[in-house]
Amino acid sequence: MPMVPVIPAGTGKTLAPYSPGAMADGVVYVAGTLALDKEANVVHVGDAxxxxxxxxxxIKSVIxxxxxxxxxVTFNSIFITDWANYAAVNAVYAKYFPGDKPARFCxxxxxxKKEALVExxxxxxxGKQG
Structure with missing residues (x-):
């Protein structure tokens, strides 16, 4: 089944040539997502x-x-710039996945972007398309 780009309404510009999400055969792949505004500037600088x-x-908007x-959600890849932010990331993450947790790595x-602390x-x- 062909890939279908998934682009939420109001999506801003991307940093490179990619779609925020792509769907094929009922699986959504959400691109690595940073805390960027519509002009690709980092928001909430210093607050993981x-x-x-x-x-x-x-990510929720794409899905x-x-x-x-x-x-x-079945899997998350988490990238952080400093292990000192791990607890803050996990505290917020737990609110978005209160029941069964998806597999992940960090x-x-x-x-x-140097101001970005998490991706x-x-x-x-x-489900199946069509």
């Missing part, structure tokens, strides 16, 4: 918790645009 909330709201919910690394990429199974 607020950035995590912003990122998860963006809902594809016809799913956060309960359909690594410390550099991100494409999350997601996979969700929302």
């Amino acid at each position: 918790g607020k950035q995590t909330e912003f990122v998860l709201e963006q 809902e645009t594809a016809g799913g919910t956060m309960a359909d 690594i410390q690394c550099g991100l494409v 999350i990429a997601t996979i969700a199974h929302v």
